[in-house]
Amino acid sequence: MTARAQSNLVPLALGFGSLIAAILVFEVLIRVGLINRFIVPMPSQIAGAFHRVITEEEIPHRFLVTAREALWATLLLALFGIGIGVLLYRVKLLRDATETWVAAMASAPTVLMYPLFLVIFGRSERTIIMMGFVAGLPAVILKTIEGLASTREVLVNVGRSFKLSEMQLFWKIYFPTAMPTIFVGMRLGMIFALINIVGVEFLINFGGLGQLINDLAERYDLPGTYAAICFVILVSVIFFFLTDRLERWLRPAA
Amino acid sequence: MAETGRLTAPTAPLASPVTLVRVAIIAAVLVTWEAVAASGLLFRDVVPSLTMIGRALAELLMDPTYYWHLGVTAGEIGVAMLIGGLAGLVVGILLGSNRLLGRAYEAYLYYLGPTPKIIFFPVMIMWFGVGPGSKVAMGVLSCFFPVALSAAAGMRQINPILIRVGRSFRASTWQMVTKIYLPAMRLPILNGVRLGLGVAIIGTLLAETKLSNRGIGFLIINAYSTFNMPRMYALLIVLFVLSIGVNAVVGRLGGVDAIKR
Numbered sequence: 001m002t003a004r005a006q007s008n009l010v011p012l013a014l015g016f017g018s019l020i021a022a023i024l025v026f027e028v029l030i031r032v033g034l035i036n037r038f039i040v041p042m043p044s045q046i047a048g049a050f051h052r053v054i055t056e057e058e059i060p061h062r063f064l065v066t067a068r069e070a071l072w073a074t075l076l077l078a079l080f081g082i083g084i085g086v087l088l089y090r091v092k093l094l095r096d097a098t099e100t101w102v103a104a105m106a107s108a109p110t111v112l113m114y115p116l117f118l119v120i121f122g123r124s125e126r127t128i129i130m131m132g133f134v135a136g137l138p139a140v141i142l143k144t145i146e147g148l149a150s151t152r153e154v155l156v157n158v159g160r161s162f163k164l165s166e167m168q169l170f171w172k173i174y175f176p177t178a179m180p181t182i183f184v185g186m187r188l189g190m191i192f193a194l195i196n197i198v199g200v201e202f203l204i205n206f207g208g209l210g211q212l213i214n215d216l217a218e219r220y221d222l223p224g225t226y227a228a229i230c231f232v233i234l235v236s237v238i239f240f241f242l243t244d245r246l247e248r249w250l251r252p253a254a
Numbered sequence: 255m256a257e258t259g260r261l262t263a264p265t266a267p268l269a270s271p272v273t274l275v276r277v278a279i280i281a282a283v284l285v286t287w288e289a290v291a292a293s294g295l296l297f298r299d300v301v302p303s304l305t306m307i308g309r310a311l312a313e314l315l316m317d318p319t320y321y322w323h324l325g326v327t328a329g330e331i332g333v334a335m336l337i338g339g340l341a342g343l344v345v346g347i348l349l350g351s352n353r354l355l356g357r358a359y360e361a362y363l364y365y366l367g368p369t370p371k372i373i374f375f376p377v378m379i380m381w382f383g384v385g386p387g388s389k390v391a392m393g394v395l396s397c398f399f400p401v402a403l404s405a406a407a408g409m410r411q412i413n414p415i416l417i418r419v420g421r422s423f424r425a426s427t428w429q430m431v432t433k434i435y436l437p438a439m440r441l442p443i444l445n446g447v448r449l450g451l452g453v454a455i456i457g458t459l460l461a462e463t464k465l466s467n468r469g470i471g472f473l474i475i476n477a478y479s480t481f482n483m484p485r486m487y488a489l490l491i492v493l494f495v496l497s498i499g500v501n502a503v504v505g506r507l508g509g510v511d512a513i514k515r
Contacts, residue, residue, distance in 0.1 A: 010354070011354055011357035011358040012358070014354065014358040015357075015358035015359055015361065015362060018358070018359070019362075039380045039381060040380075040381075093271055093272065093275055094275060096272045096275075097272045097275035097276045097279065098276075098279070104498045104502075107452055107497065107498055107501040107502075108494045108497055108498055109452070109455055109456045109459060109493065109494070109497050111456055111460065112456070112459055112460070112463070112471070112474060112490065112493060113490060114463075115463070115474055115475055115477070115478035115486060116478075116486060116487075116490065118478065119300055119478065119481075119483065119486075120296075120300060191368050194370070195368065195369070195370040196370075198370040198372075198373060199370045199372040199373070199460065202370075202372055202373055202375070202464075203372065203460065203463065203464055210370070210373065213373050213376065214376070217376030217379075222380070225376055225377070226377070229373055229374065229377065232369070232370070232373055233366065233369050236365075236368065236369040236370070237365045237366070237369070240365055240368055241365060
């Protein structure tokens with residue numbers, strides 16, 4: 001084994017080993033009664049509940065429902081987020097007037113508008129999709145503007161020397177150059193959207209994975225609740241990991 | 255003979271074009287809102303008239319119980335920031351100062367940070383009850399990750415010369431933290447606090463909307479339950495103004511604009 005592989009393995013083993021050790025400590029503390037098993041179920045019970053939750057609670061179907069909502073929110077983000085970003089970049093006066101508003105919206109707790117969206121769209125998937133869309137919109141707009149604004153002047157001049165039309169300039173110069181930054185915005189937007197989608201599903205007890213956690217908690221099925229939470233965390237981590245890899249792949253080499 | 259023109263000092267326009275565009279956008283939104291409210295296109299009261307929202311806003315701001323609920327929410331968020339911020343700071347300093355620990359555990363924080371925290375609420379209710387404890391716990395859980403990650407990143411950005419100077423003076427661990435690490439990490443930490451505060455507000459308020467009988471989140475969901483739409487709009491307006499304002503103040507305190515530049 002090379003020294004580099006060894007140096008990578010040690011932190012990995014320490015991190016994973018600590019996780020396993022913490023799980024074992026909890027198992028022992030609950031078994032000896034130091035932690036109330038009616039509040040925190042044993043990790044072995046949670047592991048056992050996984051199979052039951054997957055088969056009896058229709059996890060694949062619920063996963064598809066959440067994925068469908070996330071997909072719709074992503075499509076809306078791509079359409080409106082990038083569209084508005086391009087518009088604001090092209091119309092400088094509009095950008096100067098509204099960019100600070102968009103940035104302020106990014107720090108506003110828009111998810112708290114879910115009761116309002118419930119009234120407008122009803123207790124339906126549309127409310128969940130719109131909440132995801134609204135949460136992710138500022139990030140996509142701001143990153144689209146940033147990406148387009150960072151296009152090198154020399155590339156634009158080359159395009160102009162070839163007498164490219166405005167449309168050709170956009171599709172052949174601006175958009176490919178801005179693509180990595182726009183993807184960063186899309187990734188952030190998708191993360192905010194997914195957080196809000198699962199959160200609102202939980203809060204309004206409707207939809208896919210978020211509703212499952214609420215359902216199980218209301219039935220006081222503690223091992224099932226913990227297993228469902230672990231499943232949602234796993235899905236989120238895989239999603240962030242994959243989009244993170246894609247972002248690194250798209251990013252131009254320094 | 256040519257007559258020379260009299261030089262006149264240029265007069266500054268009353269308002270810049272940017273201000274005019276902003277005023278035009280706000281005016282267009284308000285007029286559209288009022289037109290939709292009067293048209294009856296949507297269900298009654300879904301889009302209440304601006305006068306109704308204004309009246310609800312005035313009533314809300316003059317209502318003493320509103321300030322009591324605001325105090326409850328502010329207290330929960332304050333305690334959450336204190337516990338979660340301090341825990342995040344300690345963990346961040348540990349992970350940032352030790353290469354092995356950082357490489358072993360930081361990936362867990364990085365990937366767990368963006369998960370939807372509200373799904374932990376049933377667990378928090380089990381652990382801390384239905385009172386303010388579970389709301390504080392949600393705030394702690396929300397703000398811990400951004401503060402820890404920012405502190406770890408800030409720790410690694412400290413100029414090594416500063417650390418060597420501290421060590422050459424034989425500074426104790428406490429002295430190193432208070433005299434070298436924290437002053438050198440001021441900007442990343444305040445940036446983390448700003449991000450942490452934003453998510454702590456969201457976590458606490460969402461928990462209040464789910465299960466509570468006090469706080470701003472409770473008032474919002476109560477307005478929804480009683481279909482008092484003007485009051486819900488008024489509450490959302492006040493909440494947005496407060497959140498954006500607090501965020502901007504923390505950003506200014508930490509010179510976050512300077513970081514971006």
